[in-house]
Amino acid sequence: MAPLRVGYVREHFSSPLLQFAADDQGSTFTLVECPSGTGQLIGRLTNDEIDIAIALTDPLISGIAKGNKAYKLVGSYVSTPLNWAVITGKDTKYASIADLKGTTLGISRPGSGSQTMAYVMALQQGWATHDIDFKVNNDIHGLIQSVNDGSTSAFMWEWFTTKPWVDRDEARFIGSVPTPWPSWLIAAHPERAPASQLSQFLDKLSTYVRSFDSPEKRSKEDIEFIKTHFGYAEEDIKAWLNTVGYPQSCSEIPRKVIQDTISTLEKAGVIEAPESGFNVADFVNETVVTLT
Known part of the structure; x- marks a missing residue:
């Protein structure tokens, strides 16, 4: 049986997956890096370039x-x-975030977390969806360039991933928007x-x-692994570890996670329910995942 092709984003969240891959040595799966994020992961699932994606919940x-039929949800990865x-x-x-109304925001790709969360931000701010426009900039490097050349006003990306650019005075934080759901499926x-x-x-x-x-790994080994593989400052790693949690079982998804995410995305105008409403079972591969 051919090894599974697993698409992922090379960020600190991927540390357990990278440790697994180092021990597996390609015998049961191979990693396919997708630096543009979840939009790229979904595209590669659709185009038969990967079999599995570890990606953001909302996109x-x-x-x-x-209506995308190229994948079903099969598990959880990050529970916070x-x-x-x-x-x-x-x-x-x-x-501030309020200053962004009516401007053009940078996103990595259509359908990416950077776009869906922009709609959630608009919902929280009371903006209509036509109060923001989007410009595709592919990855973090293109996004940083776009806010500095004036082609976009701002973009959204994970806090600690972008902090090195802020620390080097190449960009500025003007706010944050935590997801209303566990972040990775x-x-x-x-x-x-x-x-x-x-x-x-x-x-x-x-x-x-x-x-x-585990508390034992968080106290030292996790810090050293992230420092070695991603070059983050120790204080940033410790701050991130204080905010992140992982599931006990990757093959379970709380039904409420799917229901609440659907509800928020509907309110934000990202998706529109059919007349009969959404059925949670349509989102998962029930032969693999357990809904809890």
């Missing part, structure tokens, strides 16, 4: 709600919210990832996630 759910920073250029006039193509192979992957990933999440 995964909104994609299925909009993601803190989305709102970032502008080093010399722009924008001082696992999705897989319903046919290219056989259920037995997928279940084995999720069971083994769960052991690495639990190990990484």
Whole structure:
């Protein structure tokens, strides 16, 4: 049986997956890096470039709600919210989120977390969806460039991932918007990832996630791993570890996570329910995942 192709974003959140991959050595799965984020992950699932994606909750759910058949949800990866920073250029006039109404925001790709969370931000601010426009900038480097050349007003990205640019005075934080849901789920193509192979992957990933999440590993080994692989300052790593949690089992998803995410995305205008409403079972591969 061919190794599974697992798409991921190379960020500190991926540390347990990277540790698993280092031990596996490609025998059961290979990693496919997707630096542009969840929009790129969904595109690669659709284009038969990966079999599994570890990606952000909201764009995964909104994609299925909009009719994407290239994947179903099969598990959980991070059980805590993601803190989305709102970032502008080093010399722009924008001082707060309120200043962004009617401007053009940078996003990595259509359907990405950077776009869906912009709609959630608009909902919280009481803006209509036409109060913001979008410009695609592919990845963090393009997004940083866009806020400094004036082609966009701001963009949204995970706080600690963008902090190095802020620390170097290449960008500024003007706010943050935590997700109203656990931040990372696992999705897989319903046919290219056989259920037995997928279940084995999720069971083994769960052991690495639990190990990484343990108090013993958090006190030292996690810090050293992230420092070595991502170059973050120790104080930033400790601050992030204080905010993040992982599930005990990667092959379970709380039903409420899907329901609450759907509800918020509807209110934000990201998705529109059919007349009969959404059925949570349509979002998951029930032969693999357990809804709790």
